[in-house]
Amino acid sequence: MLKMIGQRLMTTIPSVIGVIIVTFLLTRVLPGDTAAYFAGPAASPQAIIEIRSKLGLDQPLPVQFVSYVTALVKGDLGQSLTTGQPVTKDLAARLPASAELTLAGLILAMAVALPLGVLAAVRQGSWIDHLCRVVATAGVSLPVFFTGLLLVYVFYFILGWSPAPLGRLDVFASEPARITGLYLVDSLLAGDVTTFRAAFAQLILPALTLAIFSLAPITRMTRASMLAVLGADFVRTARASGLSNRKVIGTYAFRNAMLPVVTTLGMVFSFLLGANVLVEKVFAWPGVGSYAVEALIASDYAPIQGFVLTMAVMYVALNLMIDVLYGVIDPRVRLEG
């Protein structure tokens, strides 16, 4: 097992290198004056020249790359023009908000998608199967920002059930003491039920939006792989040996069917991290996504670059976790490495 994790860790190294090269290339090699980008739209020619030498953009490309990587290793992603803060600091402050939202969305999606997919496969052709198909097709067709707006209109404007879509807490609630940065967790740790409720009320709509979006691929894959497994020879053997339905479906079919689903999670995370940006914009969620969008509008380049890099590194790490999880379920991967 350890050997497998070690091997997987090795395979992420080229990915990380690739990510660093691409983010470097995105800023330095593409057409346009990088210094002008970094200086922002209002900068004078003199300021641009200053920025250029400050960033080392007058150096040859390999030298630039080395200094870029050196800065990265020190955790230096440059300065944000808008906030005037180091990008690393900004991102670190905002990451928990995005993480809380993404995780809540994912958990919600899994809680619905897995049972739905399994039931649809077990009762193929029943109403639940049809429901599953509708969910799967409609879910991928809904633009995530549109779903968010619809939910806001219905639950905030018409029904008035949810608070205004303006961030993680309404103005009357106070931030819980920062331990994990996740408000739900922190408020519970502090035993502050009022704040927990307030944070939960703010979180539920954006999380639901993300869940609706990521529901589709998980449901679809669960149903398909469950169907495939139910038709497999070993399930026939299990049935022919008189094993109970619960055993056949739970122990034999489900665990095997989870393998492709776990693989799909990689894609789901890719979707989620992208959709996060849009959902954060809709709900004015103070996460890294809206930070990047604000930077985009202000043509503030360093934060965008830092954001892309951070997201990619996180995504690589998530994929590593998925691989390990796969190994936990599948002895073939675990033992053969």
Added chain:
Amino acid sequence: MNDMSQVLKTESESISAAVPAEPAPLRFDAPPSTSLWAHARHIVAENPVTGLAFGLFALILLAAVLGPSLVPYDPLASNTSSALQGPSAAHWFGTDQLGRDIFSRVIVATRLDFAIAVFSVALVFAMGGLAGVMAGFYGGWVDKVVGRIADTIMAFPLFVLAMGIVAALGNSVTNIVIATAIINFPLYARVARAEANVRRDAGFVQAARLSGNSDWRLLLTQIVPNIMPIMAVQMSLTMGYAILNAAGLSFIGLGVRPPTPEWGIMVAEGASFIVSGEWWIAFFPGLALMTAVFCFNLLGDGVRDLVDPQRRN
């Protein structure tokens, strides 16, 4: 299902075994082109939703081609006296904060959104398909290079990468097309690679080698034609995703700029009015976007049913 196909296969097998000179009973008596058509009709009949998708597709195509000449108002003309009006007989979808007719803007936007999707899919089909086929057929260093490129792209959350690319390349529609094509590259390259790779050692390709075909002829006559249907499914399935992606980028202010009518940017413009109850500004463009994506996704499923030999019996 398996048992059934076996049962059906039997008859032809055993009859032909007994009477070798007699033609085998056919699954199709007509030449394949007709049977494909018959099969298409069968699929539409079996699954009316696919028929609906084909109908919607025709509507989208119509709006994309003839849109600007069909609409009642100039999509760019603002009229402050009639701003923020709800849907009415005069303005079916209402008007926005500048008094522009939303119906006209939604219809006119079809062409742009559709074009972005078509061009990006065509671009990625050419790049990814070619790279994937070469990688799968030749293996070796070609495979390694293509695989490494695909892996590097896949190491990013795709929408985030698209944001980065458009931000770096510059804010334009062309760059949206390019970014959308790039993020879909791994998908196409992998499918094409896998399909080319399994066929590289298939019996019929080996047989063609023995018949003295050169490598490039093997590619053109044996491999590519057999991969095309799968790539076609891929293309129709990614059309919807391409539209979503482009709309998402313009929603956060990349690519298309106001006042150009485009679904994503229109939803973005309407977003701030949602909390004050003017729902129609964001709703109708969003609905159009959703319908288009829904249509392409259904169409993709339909094309897959049409092509998938598993369902062809």
Added chain:
Amino acid sequence: MTAPPLLDIKNLTVEFATRRGAVQAVKSIDVSVAKGETVAIVGESGSGKSVTSYAVVRILDRAGRVAEGSISFSGMDLVTATERQMRDLRGREISMIFQNPRAALNPIRKVGKQIEDVLLEHVQATRATAREKAIEALTKVKIARPEERYDAYPFELSGGMCQRVVIALALACQPQLLIADEPTTGLDVTTQKAVMDLIVELTRERGMSTILITHDLGLAAAYCDKVVVMEKGKVVETASAADIFRNPQHPYTRKLMQATPRIGMSLADLLPDAPKGPPAQAAAPRPAPSPDAEPLMRVENLVKEYPRPETGAFFAKLMGKAEEPKSAFRAVDSISFTVAKGETLGLVGESGCGKSTTSMMITRLIDPSGGKIIFDGTDIGAIPAKQFAASAHRRRIQMVFQDPTDSLNPRFTAERAIADPIMRMGTISGRDALRARCEELARLVGLPVELIDRFPHQLSGGQKARVGIARAIALDPDLVILDEPTAALDVSVQAVVLNLLEELKGRLGMSYLFVSHDLNVVRLLCDRVIVMKTGAIVEQGTAEQVLGNPQAEYTKELLTAIPHPPL
């Protein structure tokens, strides 16, 4: 025969719902199995033999249902039994083992646990005793080191070993009836013998009844008391194993029996309309190739090596460990033989012996790692496979592939497939001439000319095999490699195709290299035989010598493993 049978199937009809309405896969059949009796149900693919067994255990898939008839087991009607009763019965009273043992086991669960599941389900063990009983079950099927194997996953075991586990699983609860559905198909002949012997031994020991479902009449007759022959969903004949061989009644049984290659037959005997009489008539004495004549092909010290997969090499390097240089895997280990003009040389061996690799090198689809392939005076082994397509020798060496479906491009018509080599390397030009040549070839291989405009999916297996043969002989090659050309075909189609091949050889004066695992077929078709094991030749000689009086231990083992029906 006064005691009531253990299993009594009466007037059973099984229907499948399809797009075109209900199709009867099994049509009012009667089968009975007495206590302790071993019954074979024999038929070609799709005869309904498997469906019958699924109906007994009631594991038909969703589309299938018993339309009519009764199945009584120890006096209980299985058609009307509740699902709960059936579940109780399955695995405890009636067990099944299936084809493809590796797929029949849960890939991500320890095999011991899988046996435990069945024991616990049927209350044959408690949690405390389950492990012990599972190991006992593994011991009974003669698995070495059962305690260790208990913790193994199916992918860690060989195919034969997996089948033993499946048998252990099936017999763990001491059932009264075992249904074995093609239990040895896909296994090598020596493994087949071991598995069948084990099944017979264990079931006899316990006084169990067995139903063996198989396409192999020889296997059925060798191991069973009674044989039930099915064709297109109907039972056409039921008789004792001895009688069915000695005195088959139904024409279909006769045809099937006749098409099954056995010792003492000639090729023509396989066909239904073979003239009865002295076999010498059909087995026309082959002109023995004179030993001094220069052979068509001479293979000298041919070697194919594959590099071993480097597991964790990168990791090891990183840790500063010096990787031990592993010796490459030798798929073919320095073999030498000749093929004379007009000769059929058999290349025999079990899976993984290197026979396919050898044939791929000779057809010049892959490059050898060493040695020479001298074809008509030229060392064609020295021409790289990539350039061989342009070589003048390309047209002289052709091949007929194992799977007729896989070897035809689904987008080419039969004519286009046959014409392909002619267009690339032939001398015929012009549409009409090409068409005429294709039609001529079709007639030559017995493919009705009106079928050559069809696509592969519109042809039957036998017809596809004919297209493949027509393509191989289109340019009058000197050497044709036949890679298990009938392995994917039913036995009656195989009979026709083998005869066609023999006839074509005589008519066109080709040499064959016939690659096969089926010694009975090799005996019929080949002049000389080479037996391969783990990449090396263990024995070669004339077919009579090698198969009649084998010298090598391995050849003897192969020959005894072939099921011999009582004669």
